[in-house]
Amino acid sequence: MVQLHDARRLHYDVRLEVDGVLKSWAVPRGPSLDPTVKRLAVFTTDHELEYAGFEGVHPDSQYGSGAVIVWDAGVFTNLTRDKQHKPIPAAEAIENGHIKFRLHGIKLNGAWAFSKTGEDWLMVKVRDAEAAPDLDLTVSEPRSVLSGLTIEEMAASV
Template identity: 75%
Template sequence: MPAAPIFVVQLHDARRLHYDLRLEVDGVLKSWAVPRGPSLDPTVKRLAVFTTDHSIEYAEYEGVIEGSQYGSGAVIVWDAGVYQNLTADKQRLVDPATAIDRGHFKFRLQGVKLAGVFALTRTERDWLLVKVRDDDADPLLDLTVTEPRSILSGLTIEEMAATES
């Protein structure tokens, strides 16, 4: 049985602070920049901007990207784990790459911080990330506030930025 695909959420302090949601699909990390981070409230729709694919190895990257080029700044691994594809068409699973191409991808996260079902849906311009109503939904809990530290190093984004010398 193949291993479950991975996901990672990296907090990235580039031109603007944002969360990068990355999902393993066909050997790469499909990536969305989520400016306000994931929400556990099913009534909240978060903007998710589709970005370039990253290598699987990038899932463990933490540090400070030097210089002034696009993407420079501090990065921490805010959450990570595995996910299960739940995208179905006529009760048959649709593979993740096809789901993304079609503009709707539903998946269950099993991470250190995030759990439960989420969906990414393409709009005219970008994507929306939404928490699906399930036992893991919690409109009163904002993990971006209560859980600011890296799951790997234990550092906050500010502490990681301060390591640049």
């Protein structure tokens, strides 16, 4: 799932359920459908599964303050393989600094990869049938898949 979070800076929290927790990356500019675009992704603390459906406005809290909407929801399939094409478990792939996955979401579909580069990570769209270099879903699809609200409407709701 992907949450749009207006904390100190607006960013998209991309979360993959792995071994009973949500592994999380903050992606300031959001996921891109263009395979030539590399998006900064900052690996953050694991979140509890119950957080997956959260929408609202956080006061100062352990997860950061500000409005949150569920921008996209769905499931993912781990596509990570070793050199012999054997599957690598998602937790191990993340620990190794590279996970390739397919999203089956309401907005995002297709394959992406998170790759660690020094302290940070990059999120890159894999070249596949769902790649769409001319489409920016962060602009064309600003609303929550749960409530239908924009991040601005959520912030104003309190």
